[in-house]
Amino acid sequence: MITLQHAYIVGGFFFAALAVLSALDQENARRLRNALFWALLALSFWGGGFIGDLGNGVLALGLVALAAFGLGQGKPKTTTPEERRASAERRGNLLFLPALIIPAVALAGTLIVQHTEWGPRLIQDQHKTLIALVIGVLIAIGVIMLWLRPPLLAPLQEGRRLMDSVGWAALLPQMLASLGAVFLAAGVGDQVGRLFAEYIPLDTRTIAVAAYCIGMALFTIIMGNAFAAFPVMTAAVGLPFVINALGGDPAPVCAIGMLAGFCGTLMTPMAANFNVVPANLLELPDRKLALNGVIRAQIPTAIPLLIANIVLMRLLAFP
Amino acid sequence: MLVLLGIAVVVFGFIVRANPLLVVMAAALTTGLAAAWTPAADLNVMLAAARDTLASFGKAFNDARYISLTWILLAAIGLLERAGLQERARITIAGVKAATVGRLLWVYFVIRQAAAAVGLTSLGGHAQMVRPLVAPMAEGAAEAKFGALPDKQRYLIRSHSAAADNIGLFFGEDIFIAIASILLIKGFLETYGIIVEPLQLSVWAIPTAIAALIIHSVRLWLLDRNLKSALGARKQEAPGAASPEAAP
DSSP states (O other), rough: OBBBBHHHHHHHHHHHHHHHHHHHHHOOOTHHHHHHHHHHHHHHHHHHTHHHHHHHHHHHHHHHHHHHOOOOOOOOOOHHHHHHHHHHHHHHHHHHHHHHHHHHHHHHHHHHHHHHHHHHBBOGGGHHHHHHHHHHHHHHHHHHHHOOOOOOOOHHHHHHHHHHGGGGGHHHHHHHHHHHHHHHHHHHHHHHHHHOOOHHHOHHHHHHHEEEEEEEEHHHHHHHHHHHHHHHHHIIIIIIIIIIOOOOOOOHHHHHHHHHHHHHHHOOOOIIIIHHHHHHHTTTTTTTTTSHHHHHHHHHHHHHHHHHHHHHHHHSSSO | OGGGGHHHHHHHHHHHTTOOOHHHHHHHHHHHHHHHHHTHHHHHHHHHHHHHHHHHHHHHHHHHHHHHHHGGGGHHHHHHHHHHHHHHHHHHHOOTTOHHHHHHHHHHHHHHHHHHHHHOTSOOOIIIIIIIIIHHOOOOOOOOHHSOOOHHHHHHHHHHHHHHHHHHHHHTTTTTTTSHHHHHHHHHHTTOOOOOOOHHHHHHHHHHHHHHHHHHHHHHHHHHHHHHIIIIHHHOOOOSSOGGGGGO
């Protein structure tokens, strides 16, 4: 059976290759820092299960230190814009096909595990989509290599070109998830909820609904994740006030409350994988600002939608 | 109350624009130390608390490796870019006369939302779709209409490409019953003795999904108008490039 461990071994190879290729890149003045950064990540993927919790913490600390000192931008050899244009003209729309292999395999893998007898024996059920995604990537690379015959190292060099353009931001989502675990253990959420309930008069339906939805959005902006905000705000405001005291129906209150949190996700740089990673991938000049172009494009949708959520909850949750 | 210092560190870190990874680590250590602090705590106690915090951060970091695993996608995407995928997307879309930036992003947004609503959240994403396909297509549509783009509009179009992906995903996925957020709500309510079925929850995501569809459709329509007034006039000034619809 293919498990997440196997996928981690593949991931470790990818990051280890980035480390080696970075170290050899004469064009990058900070090549050793880049090499060390990707090497630590490779170590995490291969050996994370063996070095203990404190070991992993020190490893994370090392990654943070390297990122804080600053990584460089590698310059792997790639094709020129003219070559790319010529290739695009020659190959036509067939070029889109390999890109679709990845989601297709991820979807097929998920469905096979869900709906066949033999699927769960092939792929670990708990992480089926992720494992199928990795398999899809490997298949897509295989197809492209056979079809286009680029140099053997091309997938790793091109991967390095893109990874270096994302840089340390690649690790921000994983780091934030870890911060969430520390917050939970220290009871940060309980404290925030208590403060909220203490200072706002939550005795009418409209105010309670607005406080819950805006609180979800605000706390999501701070935490970067509606999943982290939901248990806190619902335990502090949603359940005791909107549902228990004022008679709201739990299903619409919670469903719409979560979506009010998603409006917050659209407005925060803490939601790194949604708002910071694309700004890096798209090479926006303001990608380091708290309110980068992606977030500024989203705010005018997020605020009307938050108001819509408040109105919808007020109308739909009290039958 | 002291544990809230961690949140203050996060906010402060973003205001002074420190490296976000550093901010996260500092917030974690601050929180762990604040939770352990008492007036009687000496240096040894605090050192032990720092070590414990680092260990619990490390454990969570190790458990969350799957988040960073998805980066291997870039090896395949980079290979295709090498062969001209972005250029191909631009050529293809430039050939479609009706394509404007707003209409193109609208089509992607609607497909993304509909696909997420039936559980196909992996059809899309910034690394897989936005950078290699959607953004170049949208830029191509604008270039076909208005010629070479100034940086301001180019980056505006790119930002809107990412926004269409996010908004479509967020306000589509909760309609699907087996998505993580629906399961989180169900599990949370169960701990308080309230039993709801996933389907009950997901139907209540539909009104917001429709509101998102309406609001963002208007936004993309406005984007087209904005681009037309910013770039259409500019093009008219160029000799021989005036289009009849851009007058007066």
